[in-house]
Amino acid sequence: MDAPLLEISALTVAYPIGGRDVPVIDEVELTVRRGEIVGVVGESGSGKTITAYSIVRLLEAPGRITGGSIRFDGVDLAMLPEEAMRDIRGRRIAMVLQDPTATLNPVLTVGAQMAEAITCHAAADARTVRERCVEALRRVGIANPEERLQAYPHELSGGMRQRVAIATAMLNGPNLLIADEPTTALDVTIQAQILHEVQRLLEESGASALWISHDLSVVSSIADVLAVMYAGRVVEEGPCDQVIAAPAHPYTRGLLDAFPEANAHGAPLRQIPGSVGSPAARPSGCSFRPRCRRATAACEGVPERREIRPGQFVRCFHPLAPGEVA
Amino acid sequence: MTAVPAWSSSSGAVKPIRAIIAASILLLIVLAALFAPWIAPQNPYDMNAVSIMDGRLPPGSVGDAGFTFWLGSDDQGRDMLSAILYGLRVSLFVGFAVTLGAAVIGSIMGLTAAMAGGVVDSIIMRFVELQLSFPAMLIALMLVATVGSGLDKIILAIIAVQWAFYARTIRSAAQVEVRKDYIEAARCLSLSRWRIMAVHLLPNCLSVLLVIANILMANAIVIEATMSFLGLGLPISRPSLGRLIANGFDYLLNGAYWISLFPGIVLVVVIYCINIIGDDLRRFLNPRGL
């Protein structure tokens, strides 16, 4: 079997709060194989964005990695010197951020910002750079790419700006694309278009992707593997169809049940009672305990990561059997 | 949405220590100024208490009548310490009076503009912008030039300059509030406009008001000091710190430096403290801003 492209083991990131280091993500395990799209789902505060930024080592101070490793193509990124890391960013690992309005610098042209992605890594003559940018814009479905290069970000619509961001990310042919809620700020119809285009781009280039979202329906339509995060931990991970058909963690079950479509017509909407809470105030043991109907005294310990079904991992003392209702 | 949890401390963390120290110093100074007639060793404006024979004595020397001039005396024989205390009264009074007047007028104009909108808003803002595009000092100088100097005229002149800052800032803050639902609710209850302005709008703009009042008070004191220094401000019979500094200007370079230096130090301390309080106040109320 191929060695995985990205292998995150026991990753812990902490922020100093009130004098001590409070872990914001705790012992996160995540694997991305070549050509695979891994979807990461979780509500706000679950730590998915922090995980993403940790991979490219762009955590904002004073947060820092306090444990674990991030192996990318065999190399532990957490140990790399900054210069080597800068070489990897944009060239082998690229990111697309959530808010297309804020992602592009308003005073620089689209072309200048795209060209920068190329020239900051290797010198290239202006014509080659231009051609590559035009080609990249064409591939994300932007009409009149030559004109768009001269445009300023505020002259483009939100969907177009996000396409530009994606094109920029793919310019150097990265092995891994990290997309942090890239469609959340867009209209539903544009969302679908962009999802489709990104899927096509990834297939064509053979790149892997880490797709982060709080929207399970979006993620499930594009991901091969699904990882569910809650309160800083990956609580379930497995092949997407399998996890959705037979979720093992009560939280995943709750997410699936919360869809309005999943509820019978006229019946009260099902919801997960309670809320996530801040990292400084997390309960000991299983962090889902306060909101879980299946919680027992055993749940006061931290559940280990177990392979419950082939390829499906879960952190739970009382995982659900296939078809079981939480 | 950022990757940084909101609770992480950044370098903008407010340590109110320096503001507290500054406020204490300021309080002491204000009290000293308030009680000046009682605690000043000499009334420097009582012609009988002052003798020109005691003129230009260095700090710590003892005069003819056995009176100790702790901070020295000026060219007329006035005790510097007392002169500074009395001068503080004037400077601080001007600062407070101007700030009160300008804040009240400016707030009323700003709130009215925000609430009324439309033509009223346009007219008021035209005036405000017109005034703001002119350097403040120039307007003050001009006004003083035409209406003459004197305590009340100086205060009015600086108020005339500063109200526009208050008006513009309050209007911006009020405009944000006016759109909010609680104002709509108040209108639905048919509350009078004045009541809405005073009871509902104003308290929510208070934090902004505090911050700029702070800055502008320091500014007012500086303007008054500068005008006095230029000889266009208050007369020598009721000098502010600025006037005292102007008095001693000629002696600064050759000999009796204390006539200018000590009032200057006191002035800087006062303004510095006001600014420190304002800076910490602003960072407390608006961590991300300027």
Add this chain to the structure above:
Amino acid sequence: MILGRLAQGVALVLFVSFLAYVIVYHMGNPADVLASPNATAEDMARVVHDFGLDQPFLTQYFTFLKRVFSGDFGMSFIVGEPAMSVIAARFPATLELAISAVFIATIVGVPLGVLAGAYPEAPLSRLAINLSILGISVPLFWMGLLLIMIFAVWLGVVPAGGRGAVGTFLGIRSSLFTLDGLHHIILPASTLAISQTVLFFRLANAGTREALSSDYIKFARTKGVGERRILARHVLPNILIPLVTVGGLELGSVLVFAAVTETIFAWPGMGKLMIDSIGLLDRPVITAYLMLTVFIVIVVNLAVDLLNLWLDPRLRTRAR
């Protein structure tokens, strides 16, 4: 948008001219004001007739306007020469001072501000921020006095006042073009520059901090762009916008504060002339100075707007 500004400018000129007109012609006895203080009854009558003081209000105003726009403000009482030429003669000295001050403020304040914003924890940054509060707390005239005491009297490295020798360059005469001139201008220009420097520093600092926490900087970093390029190509163009706007508007203050500086350093500029004129009630000169200042303020505001159009592409679309 430019048209709007121009219209505003014209309105301002008219408004101020009207104010000046009211002040000079209708406060107190205008004949007293316009005639020299030593006039006899005959002179007064002549003044009344010459200036048309017996004419109706508006007619007088239009006459006034006509004279203003032809540059005629009357004769200075003190010097006995046309008010405008008296001022014009001293204008270059003030301009030198103002330009030098803004120059110093820019090359000191902006880089320090950017660095302080980029590395806020550095000791130099903290020092600079605390100094900046001190900088605006010390009144200009006191700072000038202090600097004279330290550098001119105690250390003796610069002269205590006066303008230096004038040299010519490209047909322009200025004391900036001689070594002696620079020697004389450094202290007054630095004094004048202090409040501007603090302002630029704070603007650059806040702007840099805001820019660095924005998404587009994060995105640039994910592309692999290095820190120095980020500061130069991404942060700097963005902070120039508020810098130019506020800085430009503050230029008016610089001109006025120049008056104080000129008084302290015995600099022969028009600011000092203005102060003296106010004290001596030389109203033609006052009026001329006022109108000149309005004009300068309008020109500067216009320049700021044009500069902003160039710096901020977002404004260009709106302007269409």
